Structure formats: structure tokens, C-alpha cells
Amino acid sequence: MEKAELSDDITHTFALATDQYMVQVEEMDDEQEQLTAENTDDSNHDPIDKVGTPLREQDRFLPIANVAKIMKKAIPETGKIAKDARECVQECVSEFISFITSEASDRCYMEKRKTINGEDILYAMSSLGFDNYVEPLKIYLLKYREAAKSDKNLQPSELAFEEAADESYNTTITSRNLIAAEPGGTETVIYTYQDTNIHQFQIN
């Protein structure tokens, strides 16, 4: 019968095929290290990051040396830090990052946005009990952006500031402190706005 022959032919062709017939799963790992819900799962094996390189245990944490240095600065001069305390803090810090990220990405998801921006992070801080960080962070961010803009000539591709975020920052910054420094100048002035008065503090 025709049918049988046809299927025979097909089988025959397969058997003779010099190329191996394989099922290929496309990895979505080419789009700027994008990890989407489809290609990650909750099982316990190491998550695969770009081109099959497994994430090492230590990549989950920040370098212990950096952690130790920052801790040392925060405790009294004469204090020491035990090894297990350092490691414990190292874990806590990664936990903190995940905590903030989770909250921020939830908000993003709700608003159907794909990119977590600065605003989301600040909102997460505020809602997770770190409201006192918000103002100082805004100031740091301003300085960071200023410095980055002056480097713009060197690395234009790295500075993808979200214009929308810029807008919202300009309107929501109610910080009463502004730190201005003239590059190349020898004076540094801090302007503090108190009600409608401007107080000036000079630091040399």
C-alpha cells in the first residue's frame, strides 16, 4: 500500500540521515542577560546564567573583604569581628538585596513595566521600613548622575538614564539640602533650605 511505503520511506530517510536529529531547546540567553520567568525555575539546582555557566555558591554573596571593611568602619575603633559574624552579615546583606529587589520588581510587574528603575527601589525602601534611607539616597544619586554626565564623553553607552524617572525625580525631590561643588574650585558650599531662608555652610 502507498501509505506503508511512504512511512517506510520516511523511516528509511531518517535512518540514513547523516545528521543527528536532536530536539533543541532555545536558550533565551542572548538578550542582555535577561532572566525571564520562562527560563528559570524554582528547583534547587544552580540557576544557569548565560551560556551555561553555573552560578557559584560564592556569587550569591558579596565579597567578604568588602563586607568586612564596611563593618569595621561602623563599629567602635577597638572592636574586632569574628569570622562567623562576618559570614553571617554577608548572608544577611544578600538577603537584603533580594528583599528590596523582590518588592521593587513586584511593583514593576503590577504596573506592567519591564525595567526596575530608581523610583521603584526608593518606593521599596520606604515600604519595607527603610524610609530613612530615601533622602540620603536621593542626594547620592544626584551626585552620581552629575559625575556620570561629566564622563559621558567617555562611555555614552553605559548611561542609560530613564527619562521618565528623571522627570519624577525632579518633581518629587523635596530634599532641603543641596550640595554644590564647583569642579576645579577650592570651595565647597552646602546650601540648606530652611523654610524660605537659604543658609550657607562653607567647607574648605
Added chain:
Amino acid sequence: MEEVAEVDVEDVENEKSQSTETLEVVEALASNEKPKFVRLPLTRIKHIMKMDPDCSLISQDALFLVTKSTELFLEYLAKESAKFMGMGKRKTVQKRDVDAAIDNVPSLCFLDGALE
């Protein structure tokens, strides 16, 4: 009647404590050096953020803010732990001090049970 401009003491104190670093930044800018804004590796922090399955893209600003806030948090956790060390009249911060801080400080509650 004279109106006395009230200075918010809390604000000034907050400014002082948060501003040692800001001061460093400002001084660096004034002397034309490139200031070191963060003391933690940005790429590693990005890796950790990306471990979250719902997290897709992260803006530069967001990464900077997370890095900076992590530094602040790190200092905060160390300080709180050191308080317990002080209460125990010791000179070395031990893990139990960190645990005590987690148990007693409300904003550190999220760490409770998060450590293996």
C-alpha cells in the same frame, strides 16, 4: 513678635551622620578627582538581584541605589550588632550579636529565619 526660625535638630543630626560620606564625595569633586561612589561590586549586586525570577531589567539608577543602600544597611547591621557586643562587655562582634540584633530590631525582622 519675633518669629524664631526653628532648626529641626533631627535633620541636622541626620545630616551629620549620613554626610561623612557625602563630604568625601564633595571633597573629591572639589579637588577634581573622580570620586569613588560605591564600595561594593556593582556586577555582583546585579547578579544577586537577577536571582529573583520576576526581575528582568535593571536601570543604572536602580543598580546604584541598591548598591548604596546595601552599604548603608551593612553599616546599620554592624552597628546594631556591635551594641550587643558592648552589652556583653566584649571586644569582638560575634554571630550571636548579629542574631540578637535580628531578634530585637524591628527593621531587621525580615532576616529572621532567612539564614540557613
